[in-house]
Amino acid sequence: MAKNVTAQTLQRLPLYFNYLVSLPENRKSGNISATAIADALGLNDVQVRKDLASVSRGGRPRTGYVTAELINDIGHFFGFENHDGVIVAGVGNLGRAMLGSDSFADYGFDIVCGFDCNEKITGTDINGKPVRHISEMKNFCLNQNIKTGIITVPEKSAQEVCNIMTDSGIKYILNFASVHLNVPENIIVHNENISMTLAMLTRHSFFEKELTFR
DSSP: OOOSOOHHHHHHHHHHHHHHHTSOHHHHTSEEOHHHHHHHHTOOHHHHHHHHHTTOSOOBTTTBEEHHHHHHHHHHHHTGGGOEEEEEEOOSHHHHHHHHOOGGGGGTEEEEEEEESOTTTTTOEETTEEEEEGGGHHHHHHHHTOOEEEEOSOHHHHHHHHHHHHHTTOOEEEEOSSSOOOOOTTOEEEEOOHHHHHHHHHHHHHHHHHHHHO
């Protein structure tokens, strides 16, 4: 389906999906209305209804959507059923947390391997997922057809790791290192700066208080 999906709708659809998958199992087996979703998320019910109509035909007057089907419809739109393999470079606290989490599978991604240069870590496994030496990344990614990589190494090592990833056939990189990465034109990089996000969050809160007191 997926007709007339605007950039704004594209930003809201993950909110709906996150809310729906967080519901208790007994509620997933029933129906849910666009109004109920809108109320839970503090959004306009007309907008929610339009957003959902762009990716699902399951809505019915007075009965709403079958919750499980709506989850599948949104997931299908984003390709969550594909289960693409992902690797993590840098098995520190953040990298270990990613390897230890099973929540990525809900969004169509399987973190299949971690890579590090610390020989005390390599050769072990986390949550059943192996940790290999960074020198093994290229062969692993090419053999497993891995296209997505996550960088959680220190800033000074990020560009070197990025180069290895692009040389390994990686096309999509999620970068948690607070440094700009130089990549070929056909590589997509998304930078996730946690410190900057926290700063923006607290400043947003500060400005809200300023407006409140004026």
